[in-house]
Amino acid sequence: xxxxxxxxxxxxxxxxxxxxxxxxxxxxxxxxxxxxxxxxxxxxxxxxxxxxxxxxxxxxxxxxxxxxxxxxxxxxxxxxxxxxxxxxxxxxxxxxxxxxxxxxxxxxxxxxxxxxxxxxxxxxxxxxxxxxxxxxxxxxxxxxxxxxxxxxxxxxxxxxxxxxxxxxxxxxxxxxxxxxxxxxxxxxxxxxxxxxxxxxxxxxxxxxxxxxxxxxxxxxxxxxxxxxxxxxxxxxxxxxxxxxxxxxxxxxxxxxxxxxxxxxxxxxxxxxxxxxxxxxxxxxxxxxxxxxxxxxxxxxxxxxxxxxxxxxxxxxxxxxxxxxxxxxxxxxxxxxxxxxxxxxxxxxxxxxxxxxxxxxxxxxxxxxxxxxxxxxxxxxxxxxxxxx
Numbered sequence: 257x258x259x260x261x262x263x264x265x266x267x268x269x270x271x272x273x274x275x276x277x278x279x280x281x282x283x284x285x286x287x288x289x290x291x292x293x294x295x296x297x298x299x300x301x302x303x304x305x306x307x308x309x310x311x312x313x314x315x316x317x318x319x320x321x322x323x324x325x326x327x328x329x330x331x332x333x334x335x336x337x338x339x340x341x342x343x344x345x346x347x348x349x350x351x352x353x354x355x356x357x358x359x360x361x362x363x364x365x366x367x368x369x370x371x372x373x374x375x376x377x378x379x380x381x382x383x384x385x386x387x388x389x390x391x392x393x394x395x396x397x398x399x400x401x402x403x404x405x406x407x408x409x410x411x412x413x414x415x416x417x418x419x420x421x422x423x424x425x426x427x428x429x430x431x432x433x434x435x436x437x438x439x440x441x442x443x444x445x446x447x448x449x450x451x452x453x454x455x456x457x458x459x460x461x462x463x464x465x466x467x468x469x470x471x472x473x474x475x476x477x478x479x480x481x482x483x484x485x486x487x488x489x490x491x492x493x494x495x496x497x498x499x500x501x502x503x504x505x506x507x508x509x510x511x512x513x514x515x516x517x518x519x520x521x522x523x524x525x526x527x528x529x530x531x532x533x534x535x536x537x538x539x540x541x542x543x544x545x546x547x548x549x550x551x552x553x554x555x556x557x558x559x560x561x562x563x564x565x566x567x568x569x570x571x572x573x574x575x576x577x578x579x580x581x582x583x584x585x586x587x588x589x590x591x592x593x594x595x596x597x598x599x600x601x602x603x604x605x606x607x608x609x610x611x612x613x614x615x616x617x618x619x620x621x622x623x624x625x626x627x628x629x630x631x632x633x634x635x636x637x638x639x640x641x642x643x644x
Contacts, residue, residue: 259354260485260643261492262478263292264602269473269590270438271371277312278320280474281367285324288363288476293489296325299478300359302333305346305366307593310381311373321365328363339385339629340543342366343475343597344636348497350479360484366598367474378470385630387505396459399467399544401506401631403459406546409512410461412561417461419564420545421449424465424587426573427542431584433614436599438469438590466545471590475598477605482643491644492605495622496528498637506631514547516635517554517626524624524637532556535639536620537579537607539600541628542587548580551626574617582607582615597627601638608642 265287267280281304289296304318314320318335322328338345343366350362370378379397386394386401394400410416425445431437448465451457455464485491500523502516503509525531532555540555542548552563557571557578566572572580583589583603586596604623606612612620623640 257482257493257495259351259479259494260482261601261605261640262480262485262488262490263288263294264475264477264605265291266436266475266599266602267473268436269471269592269595272369272472273372275369275472277306277314277317277367277369278323280369280472281320281365282324284474284476285321285363285365288478289325292478294361294478295327297327299328299331299361299363301353301362302328302331303346303349303362303364304333304335305337305342305364305594305598306335307337307339307342307368309384310377311368311370321363338634340541340591340593341597341627341629341634341636342594343599344625344627344638345597345634347477347479347597347601347638348499348636351494351497354479354481360481362479364477364479364598365474366476366595368592368594369472370470370592371472390505390507399459399462402544402546403462405511405631406462406544407460409546409550412512416549416564418449419549419567420466421445422567423542423545423548424448426567427581427585427587430574430582430615431588434584434589435613437584437588438471439588462544462546468543468586468591471592473590473592473595473599475595475602477598477601486644488644490609491642492608493641493643494638495641496524496639498524498527500635502633502635504630504633511631512550513560514550514554514632516632517551517628520635520637521555521626524639528639530622530639532578535578535622535624537582537617538624538626539583539604540580540585540626542581542585543591545587548585555626579617582617597636600625600627601640604640608640
């Protein structure tokens with residue numbers, strides 16, 4: 257236990273035509289600093305998570321954080337990127353800096369603006385997170401990659417369309433109570449299960465309701481060492497973190513197992529000295545519903561090929577054995593790439609502080625977070641616990 261979250265900010269995700277990458281960064285930076293009860297000058301270092309990949313004409317964005325307050329001038333500021341796990345890469349970079357005793361207070365910001373990019377270009381940008389020599393011509397872009405994964409899973413383990421619709425319906429129902437979610441509408445199981453004009457097939461067996469949303473948004477965290485955190489109003493500790501990077505080509509691994517996810521979960525749980533059953537809830541990376549289904553198995557909730565049991569038997573509902581994505585997940589909340597991992601940590605910290613409002617899990621004490629980049633290539637797990 258070497259670092260604590262002592263403040264956070266989270267803007268609503270969605271389509272923000274009047275915002276820019278800069279304005280969103282400035283907004284959450286100011287709010288997180290105020291929420292932590294510190295001054296901008298108290299920050300020792302800044303880490304910005306921003307994937308970009310062609311979404312923003314403005315690159316070299318680390319210094320945009322300094323626009324929030326002149327007192328941030330001359331602070332060390334670095335931008336990090338690791339595909340859809342960019343936000344968690346930024347978080348874990350901050351934790352490592354604090355562990356190395358190179359800083360006591362680190363500001364982490366995650367941001368992305370995607371909706372101002374034309375649709376076809378969005379697909380090309382996202383496909384850059386796959387292995388282009390093998391996947392560059394896949395129809396449907398990144399959705400096509402996960403469509404192939406879903407088709408392969410169905411072939412090996414049987415048609416899981418019911419389970420995928422249940423996952424989508426669960427996450428949309430949860431998102432209704434999340435004020436930061438892009439889509440706050442309970443779509444219901446029947447809508448998610450049925451092909452229609454409003455819910456067509458997108459790639460393989462995946463329908464529109466199986467795919468996360470294209471989003472704009474930002475989130476921020478103030479992370480400190482434990483000694484500093486215990487002097488603050490609130491302190492949510494990192495009980496463990498893990499980062500496991502796998503091969504980029506899917507041809508070099510069994511893509512239906514998400515082995516990097518499994519190894520990351522096993523490492524984090526062992527370091528935390530707990531089991532999956534000790535967690536109060538999990539925020540997991542449901543970029544597509546098939547991803548959440550396979551992640552049930554990878555985290556050890558069910559044996560391989562039996563992930564459907566977890567949702568069909570109600571284990572992952574808000575009142576179930578292990579609530580998964582009480583925030584609504586990427587599916588309802590949206591997925592502004594660089595902001596996603598930071599968002600997961602901010603919302604989990606809110607839960608543990610008892611400040612999550614309508615999405616609050618009763619008596620939450622331990623949170624598990626899984627954020628991945630690519631098709632289970634960059635795998636990040638955090639275990640959080642409130643210590644004040």
